[in-house]
Amino acid sequence: MKKLFSTLYFQVIVAIIIGATLGHFYPDLGVSLKPFGDGFIKLIKMIIAPLIFCSIVLGIAGMEDVKKVGRLGMRSMIYFQVTTFVAMFIALAVINLAKPGVGMNIDPSSLDTSEVTSYIEKGKEKKGVVQFLLDIIPNNIIGSLSEGNILQVLFFAILLGFAFSKMGQGAEPVKRVLQSFLDGLFLVIKMIMKVAPIGAMGAIGFTVGKYGLGILKSLGLMMFWFYVACLIYIFIFLGILLWRYKISLWQFLGYIKEELLIVLGTSSSESVLPAIMEKLERAGCSKSTVRLVIPTGYSFNLDGTAIYLTMASVFLAQAINHPMGLSEQLFLLFVLTFTSNGAAGVTGSGFIILAATLPIVGHIPVESIAIVFGIDRFMSEARALTNIIGNASAALILAKTENELDMEQLNYVLNKKTIQ
Numbered sequence: 001m002k003k004l005f006s007t008l009y010f011q012v013i014v015a016i017i018i019g020a021t022l023g024h025f026y027p028d029l030g031v032s033l034k035p036f037g038d039g040f041i042k043l044i045k046m047i048i049a050p051l052i053f054c055s056i057v058l059g060i061a062g063m064e065d066v067k068k069v070g071r072l073g074m075r076s077m078i079y080f081q082v083t084t085f086v087a088m089f090i091a092l093a094v095i096n097l098a099k100p101g102v103g104m105n106i107d108p109s110s111l112d113t114s115e116v117t118s119y120i121e122k123g124k125e126k127k128g129v130v131q132f133l134l135d136i137i138p139n140n141i142i143g144s145l146s147e148g149n150i151l152q153v154l155f156f157a158i159l160l161g162f163a164f165s166k167m168g169q170g171a172e173p174v175k176r177v178l179q180s181f182l183d184g185l186f187l188v189i190k191m192i193m194k195v196a197p198i199g200a201m202g203a204i205g206f207t208v209g210k211y212g213l214g215i216l217k218s219l220g221l222m223m224f225w226f227y228v229a230c231l232i233y234i235f236i237f238l239g240i241l242l243w244r245y246k247i248s249l250w251q252f253l254g255y256i257k258e259e260l261l262i263v264l265g266t267s268s269s270e271s272v273l274p275a276i277m278e279k280l281e282r283a284g285c286s287k288s289t290v291r292l293v294i295p296t297g298y299s300f301n302l303d304g305t306a307i308y309l310t311m312a313s314v315f316l317a318q319a320i321n322h323p324m325g326l327s328e329q330l331f332l333l334f335v336l337t338f339t340s341n342g343a344a345g346v347t348g349s350g351f352i353i354l355a356a357t358l359p360i361v362g363h364i365p366v367e368s369i370a371i372v373f374g375i376d377r378f379m380s381e382a383r384a385l386t387n388i389i390g391n392a393s394a395a396l397i398l399a400k401t402e403n404e405l406d407m408e409q410l411n412y413v414l415n416k417k418t419i420q
Contacts, residue, residue, distance in 0.1 A: 011196075011197040012196060012197050012200050012258070012261040012262055012264075012265055013261060014197070015197035015198065015200045015201035015204075015265065016200050016201065016204050016261070016264065016265045018201055018205075019033065019200065019201035019202065019203070019204035019205035019208070019265075020204050020205070020208050022201075022205050022209070023204065023205040023206065023208025023209035023210075024208050024209075026209070027208075027209040027210075028209065029205070029209065030205040030206060030208055030209020030210070031205075031206055031209040031210050032209075033201065033202040033205035033206055033209070034202060034203075034205075034206035035202065036198050036199055036201060036202025036203075036205075037199050037200070037201075037202035037203030037204075037205075037206060037266060038202070039199065039202075040192075040195060040196065040198065040199025040200075040202070040203075040266060040271070043192045043195075043199075044192060044268070044270050044271045044273075045270060047185050047188060047189065047192075047274070048270055048273065049144075049145045049146075049149075049153050050145060050181070050185060051182070051185050051189075051273070051274055051295075052153055052154065052157065052295040052298070053145065053153050053156075053157045054178050054179075054181055054182040054185070055182065055277065055290075055291035055292075055294070055295050056154060056157035056158060056161055056291060056292060056295050056296075057157050057160050057161045057164065057178060058161075058175060058178055058179060058182065058287075058288075058291055059161065059287065059288045059289070059290070059291030059292040060157075060158065060161025060162060060164070060165055060288070060292060061161050061164035061165050061171060061175055071402075072289065072292060072293070072398065072402055073158075073292065073296075075398060075401065075402075076292070076293050076296055076297070076394070076398055077296075077300065079301075079394055079397070079398060080296075080297060080300045080301040080394070081337070083237075083301065083303060083390065083394070084301065084302075084303060084306050084337070085333065085337075086233070086237055087233050087237075087303040087304075087306045087307050087310075087386075087390075088306050088307065088310045088333050088336060089333075090229050090232050090233050090237070090307065091229050091306070091307040091308075091310035091311045092310055092314065092329055092333070094225050094228060094229040094232070094311065095225065095229075095310070095311045095314045095315060096314070096329075098221070098225040098228075099318060100221035100222045100224075100225055100315060100318070101222070101314075101315040101316065101317070101318025101319035102318045102323075135151075135152075136151045136152060136155050137152070137155060138152035138153075138155065138156055141153070141156045144156070151299055154295065154296060154299060157295075185274070186274060186278060189274040189275065193262075193275065196262050196265075196266075196271070197265075199262075199265065199266055199271070200261075200262060200264075200265025200266055201265070203265055203266050204265055222311070222312075222315050223379060225311070226307070226308065226311050226379050226382060227379075227382050229307050229311060230304060230307055230382045230383075230385070230386045233303060233307060233386060233390075234249075234386060234389055234390075235249065238389065238390065238393050241393065241397060242393060242396065242397070245396070245397055245400045246407070247396055247397075247400075247410070247414075248414060249393075251414040251415070252392070252393075252396070252414060253389070254414075255279065255283065255413060255414050256276065256279055256392060258275075259272035259275050259276055259279070259388065260272075260385060260388070260389075262275075263381070263384045263385050263388055264381050264385065266384075268384055269298075269384040269385075269387045269388040269391075272388060273294070273295075273298060273388075276294065276388060276391070276392050277290050277291070277294050280294070280392060280395050280396070282413060283396075283409065283410050283413045283414070284399075284405055284406030284407065284408070284409035284410040284413070285395055285396065285399040285404065285405055285406075285410075286399060286402075286404035286405070288404070289395065289398060289399040289402060289404045289405075290395055290399070293391075293394055293395045293398050293399075294391055294392075294395055297390075297391040297394050297395070298391065301387075301390055301391050301394055302387050302390075303386050303387060303390035304382060304383035304384060304385065304386025304387040304390070305383050305387060306336060307383075307386065308354075308379060308382075308383050309336050309354055310332065310333065310336060312354055313332055313336075313354070313358065313364065314329065314332070316358070316364055316368045317364050319368070320364070320365070320368055322364065396410075
C-alpha cells in the first residue's frame with residue numbers, strides 16, 4: 001500500500017479528485033488554485049525549447065548515415081500528414097453524422113465576445129502560407145530559444161545536426177557538452193515531476209471552480225461527439241496500426257499511464273514530452289529515432305488538435321445556420337494542414353488556431369468562437385491526450401520500420417517488468 005501511495009500516477013489521481021471537489025463545493029477556492037496549474041506549466045515550458053534543441057541535434061548527429069536521417073525525416077513527415085488527414089476525416093464523418101450544432105439557431109451578432117477578444121486578435125496575427133514558411137527561419141536562434149518558438153528551434157537544430165553529422169569526430173567535443181546538458185535537463189525534469197500532482201490539482205480546481213460542473217450540460221453533445229472521434233482515432237485507427245506491427249495499444253497505454261494522467265490534469269501535452277521520450281528510449285526505441293520523431297511530431301503531428309479544429313469549425317457553421325458543403329469542408333482540411341502545424345500543446349493554442357482558421361474558410365464569423373469558449377477547456381484534455389498518444393505511437397511505428405526498435409525489450413517493458 002505504501003508503494004502505491006508513492007507512485008506518481010496515484011498521487012495525480014488523488015490530486016485531480018481533490019481539485020475537482022474543491023472547485024465544485026468551494027468555487028472561489030478552486031479558482032484561487034489557478035497559479036499552481038500555471039506554475040507547473042511554466043516550469044515545463046522553461047525547458048521545452050532547449051530540450052528539443054539538444055534532442056534533435058544529438059539525434060541527427062548520432063546517426064552515422066546522413067541518408068538514413070533524411071529517409072527517417074521524410075518518412076516521419078509523410079506519416080504525420082497521413083495520420084493527421086485520417087484524424088480530420090474521422091472528425092468530419094462524426095460531426096456530419098451527429099450534427100450537434102443543427103437547431104441551435106444562434107445569431108453571431110448577439111454573442112458576448114468580451115472573453116474571446118484576445119484569442120480573436122491573436123488569430124488575426126496569423127499570416128499566409130508563404131509568410132508562415134518564412135517565419136520558420138529564425139532571425140536570432142538565441143531569441144527563438146528564449147521565446148520558445150519551437151518551429152524555429154527545430155529548423156536550426158536540424159541544420160546543426162546535419163552539420164555535426166558531416167563533421168564526424170570533429171564534432172565529438174560539442175556533442176559531449178550537449179549530451180551532458182541534456183542529461184542535466186532530464187534531472188531537472190525529474191525534480192519538476194515531483195510537483196505534478198499540485199499542478200494537476202490547481203488546473204482542475206480552477207476549471208471546475210470557474211465554469212462549474214453544469215457547463216458540461218450546456219454544449220454536452222459537441223463535447224460527447226468530440227470525445228467519440230478521439231476514441232475512434234486512438235483505439236481503432238492507432239490500435240490497428242500498432243497491431244499491424246505487433247504492438248499492443250492497451251499495454252502501451254498502461255506503460256505510459258502516469259504521463260497520461262498528468263496530461264489529463266494539466267491539459268498540456270508539453271507537461272510530459274520529456275518523460276515520454278525517456279520512456280520510449282527505455283522501451284527499446286533508439287535514441288536517435290526518438291529524439292528526431294518526438295520533437296518534430298510535437299509541431300507537425302497534433303492529431304487531437306486537428307480533430308478539434310475540424311469538428312469545431314463545422315459545428316460553428318451548423319450552429320449559426322451556415323452549414324458547409326462538401327467542397328467547403330475539403331477546403332477546410334486543406335487550410336487546417338497549414339494552420340494546425342506548429343501549434344504548441346498548451347491549453348488555449350487550439351482556440352487561437354480556430355480563430356485564425358475561420359476567416360480563411362470564409363463565411364463563418366470569427367466572433368462565433370464565443371459559442372465554444374465555455375467548453376473549450378474541457379475538450380483540451382482530450383486534445384492533449386490524443387496528441388501525446390499519437391506522437392508516442394508514431395515513434396514506435398517509425399522506429400519499427402527503420403529496424404530501430406528492440407521488440408524483445410519493448411515486450412519486456414510492456415509486460416510490466418522492470419529493466420535494471
